[in-house]
Amino acid sequence: MGILEDPAWRAAIRRRLEIDLLLGVGYVPLKLTPAGGSGPSPATRWRQDRPSAVPAASGTASARPAPPARSGVRPEMVQAVTAEELQERMQALKALDENRVRVCRSCKLWETRTRTVFGQGHAAARLVFVGEGPGYEEDQQGLAFVGKAGQLLTRMIEAMGLSRDEVFICNVVKCRPPDNRTPAPDEIAACWPYLDEQLRIIRPEVIVALGKPAAQTLLRTQESIGRMRGHWFEYYTSGSPNVGPPTPLMPTYHPAYLLRSPAEKAKAWSDLKQVMARLGLPVPR
Ligand code: SF4
Incomplete structure (x- = not known):
């Protein structure tokens, strides 16, 4: 399943874009891989950029980093x-x-x-x-x-x-x-x-x-x-x-x-x- 077919990814990306929109941030990361394709995979790139913002694209549930808490104290x-x-x-x-x-x-x-x-x-x-x-x-x-x-x-x-x-x-x-x-x-x-x-x-x-x-x-x-x-x-x-x-x-x-x-x-x-x-x-x- 591709990244954008994953409901968890879609929800996390939508939330991030909504926050950026609210804050007036005009930048949208349309390109997830470096030119030439020699760098990390798209999922890895995204995860490195936003380590706590979105779950991993694949793997078991326990291996996925949790999205940031909206309430509670970590x-x-x-x-x-x-x-x-x-x-x-x-x-x-x-x-x-x-x-x-x-x-x-x-x-x-x-x-x-x-x-x-x-x-x-x-x-x-x-x-x-x-x-x-x-x-x-x-x-x-x-x-x-x-x-x-x-x-x-x-x-x-x-x-x-x-x-x-x-x-x-x-x-x-x-x-x-x-x-x-x-x-x-x-x-x-x-x-x-x-x-x-x-x-x-x-x-x-x-x-x-x-x-x-x-x-x-x-x-x-x-x-x-x-x-x-x-x-x-x-x-x-x-x-x-x-x-x-x-x-x-x-x-x-x-x-x-x-x-x-x-x-x-x-x-x-x-x-x-x-x-x-x-x-x-x-x-x-
Ligand atoms: S707490 Fe006291 S000093 Fe502060 S705004 Fe109220 S009345 Fe004024």
């Missing part, structure tokens, strides 16, 4: 910490949320919020996404990135070969700014310690700052997102005694901006591929 995709360390981090995040964030009235955003939105994900995530602030859906549900922009972020995460359960997602401010306006400087300053504490607890290997407010806050700069995106920066936690080495930080466009400006999706995908390379994840060509 141990190799999060930090290798002991069960005790993971428990400590989970408890620290829970305490920060319940004892400080949920009761916070440090800026005027508490007056109009329905719920605080602490963020969610794995306490030992290798990758943390930081956005701007909760929108309507997030304010209603108390969860970060669950509206339309959140759905696009989910597709971006899945395109990286990860699931939402394997990363951590949060925002600079934990309460929704009215009418989804950009958080004011005093609101960011008031909420900033919570984000800093989250990052000190999780200690990710890479941070992705989604949009200008997140990037400017984390990097303490006024530079535009257009100039920052696609370049590596370093994030330094502000507190002690847990100040460690800086964390690599990649600014990119916010998913809400990408929904308004689809032509920019390819740039965001290019940024995420740099993140994948930094994390040692397979990077589609």
Whole structure:
């Protein structure tokens, strides 16, 4: 049976093309073999390019690499910490949320919020996404990135070969700014310690700052997102005694901006591929 007759291959290829389309990636690998036919077989070439994205074209079920999980946590995709360390981090995040964030009235955003939105994900995530602030859906549900922009972020995460359960997602401010306006400087300053504490607890290997407010806050700069995106920066936690080495930080466009400006999706995908390379994840060509 040829590759394209195999339902598993067809489903995997369709999913990959759909993700590429969503992200604005125009490249489609029509040619699977090198000219001259002296290289590896088509199936091998494809498998090498995308080792975890598609099953092998032939062989027993047990020999086939599994497609990337869309939910759940694979141990190799999060930090290798002991069960005790993971428990400590989970408890620290829970305490920060319940004892400080949920009761916070440090800026005027508490007056109009329905719920605080602490963020969610794995306490030992290798990758943390930081956005701007909760929108309507997030304010209603108390969860970060669950509206339309959140759905696009989910597709971006899945395109990286990860699931939402394997990363951590949060925002600079934990309460929704009215009418989804950009958080004011005093609101960011008031909420900033919570984000800093989250990052000190999780200690990710890479941070992705989604949009200008997140990037400017984390990097303490006024530079535009257009100039920052696609370049590596370093994030330094502000507190002690847990100040460690800086964390690599990649600014990119916010998913809400990408929904308004689809032509920019390819740039965001290019940024995420740099993140994948930094994390040692397979990077589609
Ligand atoms: S946005 Fe942050 S600082 Fe302001 S009230 Fe909410 S939790 Fe507190």
